[in-house]
Amino acid sequence: MEVPGWFTSEFFEKALRREKGAEDISVKLKDVSRTVNAGTNYSSTLYRVTLVVSGSREVSLVVKTPPSLRFLKEHVVREGVFQKEAKMYREILPSMRQVALERGSGLLSEPLAAGAYDSPRRHAVIMDDLAAQGMSTVDQRRGLDHAHCLVSLRALARFHALSAAVLEQSPGSLDDYLEGYFVPERRDEVKACLDAGFAEMASLVETWHGFEDFAPRLRVVGGAVCDVVIRSRDVGALELPVLTHGEFWAGNLMFGYRADSGKVCKARFVDFQSCRLGSPVLDLHCFLTTSPCDAVRAQGTGDLLKAYHEEMCRAMRTVGCGHRVITLDQLRRDVEDSALYSLLVACTFLNMVLAEPGDLDHLTEENLGPAVDRTRSNPAYRERVQKLLLALSDDGLL
Template sequence: MATSKIPDWITAELFEDVLKANVEGYSKVKTFKADIGSAAGENYATIMLRVNIDVELQDGKTKPVSYMVKLPHQLEVYQEMMKRTNIFDIERSMYNEVVPEMAALYKEVGVDITFGAKSYDLKNAKTDYVALEDLGIKGFKNANRLEGLDQTHTERVLLKLAQWHAASAVRVATKGPYPDVLVQGFFKEDTRPMITEMMKGMGANFVKSCVTYEGYEIFIDKVKALQPVFVDKLFEFAKVDPTEFNVLNHGDSWSNNIMFQYDAFGKIKEVYMVDYQIPKYGTVAQDLLYFLLSSTKLEDKLTKFDYYIKVYHEYLVEHLKILKYSKPIPSLRDIHLALFKYGFFGYSVVTGVMAAVLLDPTDSASFENFMGDTEAGVDFQMQLYNSPRYRKHIQAIMPWLLNRGSLDI
């Protein structure tokens, strides 16, 4: 990943319009430099570049500016996926239409909420891309994914998710449904073969690893029985039940897609979500299980789970009321019922994204190894499921999922 070259069309000229529109007193570009912007294992789905530009202003002073640019991998397996679901088109429309619409709903009731980075259009881009402000300049950073989020960080993220979910529910209640691409998300019939292929390898490697976990005897039979129906169950989970409370899920709410800004005393000032590539309209259970099981610290993950749902629910109710939601507001019990009903999704989180979150930084962490059945791919997947850190989490979580009925077919 780190060796991939910077495409030669990423030049100063490409940014000229953006600079003219956004840098006051812009005169010209003095220096331009593009670097790989994320380490192996910190970002699987795209190539991240950080672009640093020194701008000369009309008064002769120099001003440094920087942007993040996301590009697609040039791998064949990736191109295949892109044909079936263009995550770049989706993310650009999220930044250009969906996110501003949510902020506007709050503005109408006099509340100022920002959900994420500003995005920019690059007129002469040669491939799919997403161009964003570099949040690092404003002091935003990720929390430590290996340690997991503590209670203070978790509650702030739940507030942001609740604000986001509330706005999306109000949007649908007032303006009608989101377009199909957001209702289906990643779970479209034409991505089924790809998901099936990926899950086959990972599923088999998880079963292999499973028998080495302490106490595996109580859940191994259920895990084996889930393998052949795993993808069917995922697609079943993805169907929207109109009788339930539904929202636009962020869809990929793990710790690296959440950025925190702190004040001088180390207190959290602001939280932004990034990476709007796989949003999905449907049950709130998706974002809640994804975030709480993948990204909170081990000591809290299960002991505070119900408490965190209560915190989320209080924020959700508050913001639905602020936005004058016209439909029945879900009770705390409704949210818990959804988490039980869609508990299987929790199993897909802990055998998928959670393993990546807990993996020590390694150069073998790449999109192709995640997807692949090559020797390197199998090695990488075994590494995911066998690190001492992952082992601690999964040994605690599997009995919990079992006892909630989440592993039942």
Template structure:
């Protein structure tokens, strides 16, 4: 159902401004829910249909995405408010992303890294965005995960995004608002402590139900109980000699959309959802993306993928005329490796991300709370051969590299 304030009179001046058509007239608005129950925990998304007449008399029908903050009485909304995710995303769409697009275009790079914002309305905590589906962008299958072609396109996108943010900070530092310097594990905030401790306990119940995993890794993993948030904070800490960029912050399959050619081959990628963007090491995006979004055979190519990302990043920084030191490949590999523990933290969400069962919940707290519904949902998402294989592979890597030993 459309918000009562979203009327023809409200939308018309905003579309006139976006399309630069002072004679544009909105004729009709109607809505269709843009996401199914259980698919979006952070906000409300609605696809609206709009009939409008252009100044030249041509009548168009277009769709747009209306993205609203959750009502404050929704339980998880308080966590998102504490971490300023709604203002952060509005800042991204209103100030940061348009300037990044402009920088890329000026450098002769494709500037399309996300949907355009038709309007950002802070009074209603709402954004009206371009509907990328109208340009034939679609999501890949989150359960099947991404093959090599999709992965390479996403890395090229991340390289442009990260590179343009470095130049943005250099030339327009005032655009990076306070909210862009906080993250899930921020030491001055507490909301996500319950979330991560809860999903870590769910992970430990899973480990303890599988004798081989329990025998091999159970004791080491138990030592991290109560320390998850500090280990997460260390990952986001950046040394002076390390490259810092704006990161997407939630880079996984559903937050990347692809265009395809007639043969079904992916040709371009674009990012959506910037509630968790922040300024830190770009390796954070890579570890999260690699852990939760790639097929096993693509994960096995990790060293080559890191090298490809670095090559794309370096080329983009050079084309953007970045006036600063670019780390060497070896330095970047070390920067990536220092944050490998993030792959364990990201994996805590992987059972939910690739879940394809019948249990559905619209309450984010079911992911981490030990209520009857929560425990049932957590058991259901972990009941998967894919999760067992993934956890076994990941823990072997982390153990071999010494990341399961307390530092």
């Protein structure tokens, strides 16, 4: 395992001193390991760092650094992804928590994410280790059972409601998270990119027996998908704009469990690289397309939307935004009207979600193409996409 050369006792000592405002803190770097297996995360590199603080106390932190793939690293540096994520941890999430404390007694008894430190390095995010606090992940390929889905969506509802309150209280405070890609001025450029992606998907789908007729439809769906996303990111036109997580799925969640029963009771978010202002339905589609297990999916997701809506309404009223609550029927219509977004999720990263262990190990620019092809030949991916295509066709959307 290659460890960044700047991972030193002095670096982490500086971070802790800045955070605590205490120059007498001493830090010794004890151990460094990867937090996830190779191939599990490809948009960044995550390390778990064990420190000995002031001679005796051990502290476990997670450090997020740019990805190893050159083109991805160039993207996150160019777009200031890590700075925006650091701002989420250091400014936006604390402001949400402050709103909850001031207006919503009992609304946020648990934080929505890990605490973060003032990193001395521009392209690095330093966070508390949630695993050391008893939180754990789930097997993303198996998906979440009903209880985990409910806990996740209720947490998402609180996140959305608190962001709406922050927007109302300080309208310009979230401007860094305005959409810059899916905008009308760039529609032709974005459509061309989506057309290329859906053309690749069509070439795969036409090799599936009984699904050949979907290939020509996929080749012309890019414009419609583009318009759905542009509409869902148009903050000025939305009835209820919120800060969306952007990649809200099981792999970006950690869970806590009751000591007495072992039942899941809380969820915390990780990975705020893709936060954007927009409609809450984007996070809902991302989650519902990627994360429920087969049993939950077979039962339908109506009760999950209802649970999300109930918690959203409760949270909005608690923080003084009850006048902006939308009805459950309106939420369902918004979800239906934006259903093509689920196709974009399936085209862009559902294959990564369902990838078999080893499929994405040790990615390089040279082996990326074959690795992605392996994930798309996965039977689980084929089955999931086939069901989605049939559902969109039955609804007259494809």
